Amino acid sequence: MTNFIIFLTFYFVLFFSGRAFFIIISKFTDNNLEENQKIFGVPLYFYYPIIFLFGLGNLTLFLNFFVPVSEIFIYMLLLLLIPLNLLKPINISFEKFFYINLLNLFILSISSYTTGLSYDAGLYHLNFQNFIKLEKIIFGLSNFHSRLAFSSLFDYINSNFWFGDNLLFLHFVNLIFLSIFFIFVAIHALKLENDFFKISSIFLILFILLDNLGFAGGRNGSIEIEAITKFDSIFAVMFTLCNLFIFNAMNNDFKNTNEKVFLLMFVLFSVQLRPTGYILALPLLFLIFKGMFKLKHFYFPCLIGMFWAIKNLILSSCLIYPVVFTCIENTIWSNKSFISMEAQVLRSTSLAYNFDKSPLDWFNSWGSRFEFNDTILKNFLLSFLIIFLINIFLIKKHHNLKIKMVSLIYIVFLNLFWLISVPDIRFGISIFSTSVALIAVGSHDIKFFSFQNNFIKISLMATIFITILLVPRLENYKQFIYEPLKVISYEAKNISFIMKGSSYGYSPLSGEQCWVNIKCSPIYSPKVELKTFYNYKVYELKK
Numbered sequence: 001m002t003n004f005i006i007f008l009t010f011y012f013v014l015f016f017s018g019r020a021f022f023i024i025i026s027k028f029t030d031n032n033l034e035e036n037q038k039i040f041g042v043p044l045y046f047y048y049p050i051i052f053l054f055g056l057g058n059l060t061l062f063l064n065f066f067v068p069v070s071e072i073f074i075y076m077l078l079l080l081l082i083p084l085n086l087l088k089p090i091n092i093s094f095e096k097f098f099y100i101n102l103l104n105l106f107i108l109s110i111s112s113y114t115t116g117l118s119y120d121a122g123l124y125h126l127n128f129q130n131f132i133k134l135e136k137i138i139f140g141l142s143n144f145h146s147r148l149a150f151s152s153l154f155d156y157i158n159s160n161f162w163f164g165d166n167l168l169f170l171h172f173v174n175l176i177f178l179s180i181f182f183i184f185v186a187i188h189a190l191k192l193e194n195d196f197f198k199i200s201s202i203f204l205i206l207f208i209l210l211d212n213l214g215f216a217g218g219r220n221g222s223i224e225i226e227a228i229t230k231f232d233s234i235f236a237v238m239f240t241l242c243n244l245f246i247f248n249a250m251n252n253d254f255k256n257t258n259e260k261v262f263l264l265m266f267v268l269f270s271v272q273l274r275p276t277g278y279i280l281a282l283p284l285l286f287l288i289f290k291g292m293f294k295l296k297h298f299y300f301p302c303l304i305g306m307f308w309a310i311k312n313l314i315l316s317s318c319l320i321y322p323v324v325f326t327c328i329e330n331t332i333w334s335n336k337s338f339i340s341m342e343a344q345v346l347r348s349t350s351l352a353y354n355f356d357k358s359p360l361d362w363f364n365s366w367g368s369r370f371e372f373n374d375t376i377l378k379n380f381l382l383s384f385l386i387i388f389l390i391n392i393f394l395i396k397k398h399h400n401l402k403i404k405m406v407s408l409i410y411i412v413f414l415n416l417f418w419l420i421s422v423p424d425i426r427f428g429i430s431i432f433s434t435s436v437a438l439i440a441v442g443s444h445d446i447k448f449f450s451f452q453n454n455f456i457k458i459s460l461m462a463t464i465f466i467t468i469l470l471v472p473r474l475e476n477y478k479q480f481i482y483e484p485l486k487v488i489s490y491e492a493k494n495i496s497f498i499m500k501g502s503s504y505g506y507s508p509l510s511g512e513q514c515w516v517n518i519k520c521s522p523i524y525s526p527k528v529e530l531k532t533f534y535n536y537k538v539y540e541l542k543k
Contacts, residue, residue: 001484003168007109008102010172011049011179013078018048020081021055023088035092039262040245041194045092046101046183047262049176054269057157058304060132061311064156070133074160101183104468108175108182111225111472112488113479115171118227122513124148125229126167126492129159130516139538140333142316143528144505145514145521146342149316153272153308154231165491171228178471181223181237186464190457196248199395200440202460203387204240207436209467210383219372220379221425221432225471228490231273236430238270239277243434246283247441251403254292261297268301272308275320276430279417283410322346333538338526346422353419366423376425380432388439395443407441492516503527503542 022033022044035045056077063069092098118125124147131138131148132155142149154173161169185201188194211222223233223240245263254260267284270277287293309319317334319326322343327336351366353359367374411434418431479486496509497520507514507523514520527542 002487003112004106004109006168006487007112007172007175008105010169011105011176013082014049014052014176015045016048016085017078017081018050018052018055019045020084021051022048023084026088033258035090037258039256039259040184040241040248041191041197042184042187043092043097046097046180050180051265053157053173053176054153054265056160057153057272058307060156060160061153062307064132064137065307065311067136068132068134069159071160071162097183097187100186101179103465104179104182104186105175107468107472108178108225110476110480111175112168112171113476113486114473115225115490116227117167117490117492118230119513120147121167121227121229122493122515124150124514125155125158126516127514127518127520128155129162131518132156132159133162134518135537137311137314137536139314139533139536140317140331140335140528141314141539142321142339143333143335143526143539143541145525146338149312149318149321151311151315152231152274153269154234158229166489167228167492168488168490171490174226174228174231174234177234177237178223178225181241182468184241189460189464194248195444196251196440197244199391199443200244200437203391203436203440204433205464205467206387206390207383207433208471209463210379210386212470214375214379214382216372216375218379219376220383221376221428222383222436223429223433225473230426232426232429235270235273235276236433238266238273239280239430240433240437242266242270242277242280243283244437246280246287247403247407247438249287249292250283250290250406251400251441254287257297260293261300264293264297264301268305271305274430275323276427278320279414282413283406286406332533332540335526335541350422350424350427352421352423355420370425373425380428384432384436384439387436391439391443395440400442404442407438411435411438500527504530504539 019035026033033044035043037044039047056074059077060069060073063073124145127145128148128151131141138144158170158173161173163169185204188197188201189205192198207220208222210218211220211224212218214220223236226233242263245259245266249259249263267277267280270280312319312321313328313331315321316339317328317331317336318324318339321327322339324336324340324343327339328334329336351362351369353362353366357365363374363377367377414431414434418428421427492515493513495511495513495515497506497514497517498509499506500523503525505528506517506520507525508520512522512524514522528539529542531538531540
């Protein structure tokens with residue numbers, strides 16, 4: 001219960017900070033956003049926390065061009081923002097979904113007991129976050145530690161939430177995204193306002209529920225609670241929601257200016273989380289060609305995107321790392337040959353499909369290459385088939401053949417892209433969830449899920465509750481029952497280091513995880529020298 005109170009406090013701090021952002025926007029623009037206004041069918045106030053995190057991450061990014069961004073920044077920002085809530089009375093209708101969200105937050109908070117730190121936390125995430133806290137941006141940082149070039153906006157967000165040595169709040173950041181996902185699907189599954197959102201939400205609920213069933217006890221690659229600093233499910237939330245917003249706009253009037261701004265912001269957020277987000281440009285082009293956007297809608301996203309692109313160039317000499325053709329060779333920190341090798345290692349390690357063997361032979365190799373690969377992919381295909389059959393036999397179709405064909409081609413493209421790029425299961429979470437959700441494109445008249453039958457309505461509500469309840473591992477509930485007042489703490493490991501003989505810095509005495517030591521990189525990293533470049537540090541390859 002103690003962790004729930006801490007998490008709930010954290011949630012409402014972000015909630016009122018996000019609300020302050022909108023108060024500022026209302027004061028300086030003609031757009032007076034109302035808190036109960038629906039944005040893609042969900043009241044605006046439910047988006048407050050992730051809007052704040054998006055703003056916080058980009059503010060941290062901007063400041064880090066000039067100064068280190070330590071914890072004092074978040075404290076000062078909160079002290080400035082939260083009092084601004086007094087400028088506008090709260091006008092929120094606390095309908096049942098607000099209380100459903102509180103229950104949602106409580107269940108998610110229980111996951112704190114056993115979440116733990118991910119392997120990548122020690123490999124590069126915490127290391128990069130400490131760079132943000134201790135140094136302004138460094139040129140050629142990828143030369144020192146190649147994984148640091150994979151930096152995500154999530155790292156810029158998380159760097160603000162190291163409270164002392166306790167990294168628990170980084171887990172809470174993950175839960176914020178899961179909470180908006182579950183409230184989105186709950187609202188649409190239980191209402192009759194938008195057929196596409198309703199059916200796709202029901203399909204996503206069924207997909208997550210089926211994660212508990214199937215071959216070898218389950219796991220089908222759906223959205224889940226992950227270890228601290230991992231953000232595969234977080235990206236999946238943003239990527240799936242963006243695709244739902246885009247395909248809904250394809251088939252409906254898209255006249256709400258605020259929704260257009262939100263969509264572009266969510267797309268940008270997805271891109272900043274992971275390069276796979278660039279795929280969203282493909283379906284977004286349909287809306288652009290249909291004239292649904294004006295040039296002014298792109299000003300703010302393009303401005304933020306410009307800083308993001310500059311950050312990528314500074315760290316790695318690439319606009320999109322490690323996509324080689326986006327890299328610039330004539331910088332003093334460029335390392336195109338190593339970047340090309342890094343891309344090849346990623347594909348070969350995950351056994352990307354190269355069309356050099358039959359799909360069945362590739363699957364046999366890939367399925368045995370990593371634990372659970374075979375099981376998870378089989379369970380995904382089984383879940384997809386079950387939901388596909390439900391869509392065929394229980395739901396009527398709206399015959400817009402063009403949009404339906406676009407969605408089917410897009411689903412095939414997404415899965416093919418995953419197979420030939422980096423077919424790691426964790427990178428497939430966003431692809432799988434989107435594929436399931438887009439089965440609903442073209443469906444509209446719901447017979448089986450009609451609320452005219454109270455049994456169906458109650459069953460659907462119970463299914464949503466059980467689905468969310470099963471997201472945390474059962475071990476978390478046991479720990480909660482035994483120690484409800486325990487305050488959870490997760491800290492970075494203390495390890496030993498050795499000085500590199502022929503390169504700048506240190507490497508771990510054993511393994512490759514540097515944890516929070518910013519002078520450390522794995523022993524296999526390129527040999528570098530630390531120099532200065534116009535009052536900035538730069539890692540150059542040692543000649």
